[in-house]
Amino acid sequence: MVAAAALGVVRPSWACGCGALITSTDSGVNVAEETSIVRFDGSAEEIVMRLSVRSSARDAAWLMPTPARATVTLGERGWFEQLDGLTEPRVVKRRHWFPRLGPDRMAGAPAPGPGGRVGVLGQQRLGPFEVTTLSAGDSHALASWLTAHGYHLKGRLAQALQPYVARRWTYTAIRLAPESGPLTGELDPLRIKFTTAAPVYPIRLSRLAATPQAVHLYVLAPHRVTVRGLGLFTTYAGRVSPAQVSSPGLRSLLGGGAFLTEVVRQGIPPADFTDDLTFGYTADTPYRQVDYVQGGLVTFLGLPAFLWLLGTPVVVLVAVAVVVVAARRSGRARRGRVPAPS
Template identity: 55%
Template sequence: MTALGLLAASSAAAVAQPAWACGCGAMIADSSVRISGETSIVRYDAAARTEEIVMRLSAESAAKDAAWLLPTPSEAAVRLGERGWFEQLDALTAPRVVTRKVWFPDLGHGGAGEAAAPGGGGGVEVLGERDLGPFRVATLDAGDPDALSDWLARNGYRLRSDLAKALGPYVEQGWKYVAVKLRPSSGEALTGELDPLHVSFSSDELVYPMRLSRLAENAQRLHLYVLGEHRVKQTTGTKMRLAFAGPVTPEQVRSPGLRRFLGKGMFLTELTDGRIDPEEIVDDYRFVSTDDEPYRQVVYREEVVRFLGVPAGWLIVFSVGTLAAALGVVLLVRRRARAT
């Protein structure tokens, strides 16, 4: 869960010194849990200064007591997201396939082209708590990182000892928090694609929380679909690779919810990074608007030109070679005949 926070097993029966496994930015107190991927749809309305993040997390585990923590610049509203949104955006941004005729095939197979005022006090305030599908979601405010860590520990979140230090900058800036965990009574395990969570909050800038991922022990993966009035570029964070840039309209998608999400149409920037070094994460990822130059990745597919089942290029070479050899024989025979 690259940018969105800290994942930790909440079972009190777990081992005293867990092996912190990492994947996609999530820290997990159970080495049997493997985070296999996270993709987020981020929508920013500059005029209203509101941001929405729809996060989909994929995991492989039999654990039923996992939880994660998401810092947000202001108090967040949380609801379940729709799974189908991601597949529809995947289809919209798929690379353009270009077929190239190949007369002389080789071993190659083609390739791809290219905030709020600081909070006061030292306690933790529960701003809201509710059940959403298999999740128990609490929104929190805290004026002290140690107090926040203590609250999380008392409520079943097993955390690293250095979490309070990592939360310090968020507390100083007056950020809020979304704490999410699987409800044991849901009977669900942390495996496969979990239900997406749709988080909305006010923000003076387009920001993607990344700072907690510095606690990870392994390389992280991040995949973002950023929707806004214009194409965006990063101003902080390790540089992500551009995979797509272009306008999208409601008519291009099937889901009524995603159509409403797109409004009258927005500019979509798709960014990916399959290997983020946690030590290089020193701040959250921030983005600003830039020019609206479109971009679409191109994948070249080779199609071998054949004649009678044989690659035409090699057939031509063979035919020319055979004709040249035959002509050479004829000339040699004639030369010898004249010599005699």
């Protein structure tokens, strides 16, 4: 999901994220882990992003395009922990009749400024972040404005932004405040909300990355969703009610309840990011991933059952042999018996 870009000045991230995460230093930014919650209620969308990064950079910034002007607040880390718990795979122990000789397997949308100018729609400070909301009628003008204001973007990103400019999207630029120190560790989740007629996950900029990317989304919507593009795998699908979570913020995000669909994929080639992710509804069929683990051997009377199975033919043969021997002895005894005189 996160794309690190800009002509080698910005190092690509390992993990994923929508938008572009960049820095002007040679250290770059490595996103060790990132997960997003996507909430769509039919008219508005919220994206809550959790990032854990490793970097010594002090001037990291993140740019995210959205179909309409976005409002940005901070989310809570605990939201992700609760969703992680709700969607944990069901673990099933498989007991085997015979010893396993091989390895175990697991189943498994404001108008831009006139004449291409960049418009500043709003600025705010959220924890360690400086947030600026922008509009632009020209991708090169947008890139120039960002570079002039310390975002250190190059021409390649301007070209990548062109599809968003053509659709008259707006942009949220988020920069780590200089006094906050290096950008490292687990960051406070960012919560971005905007109006849209259909849910979308802006991810096209990941095409600028130089290493394979990953996507991990929790999608909250009225119904189960399918994600168009990138071949994501559904690992959980089920309806979630506010009563199933303890955080008031997450309860508010759920509203009266939502269908939760979890989708993941790792190792996505950057060339595959040809467009943003879009979503469609499908049947509300519940699904939960099942992880099969080895649960030991089937036993009977304290012994592995396979020993009983292997021993059964021997027992049968012994029993047959005993019967045959007994029959033979009985026959010889009858033949050797002398009749009593009359």
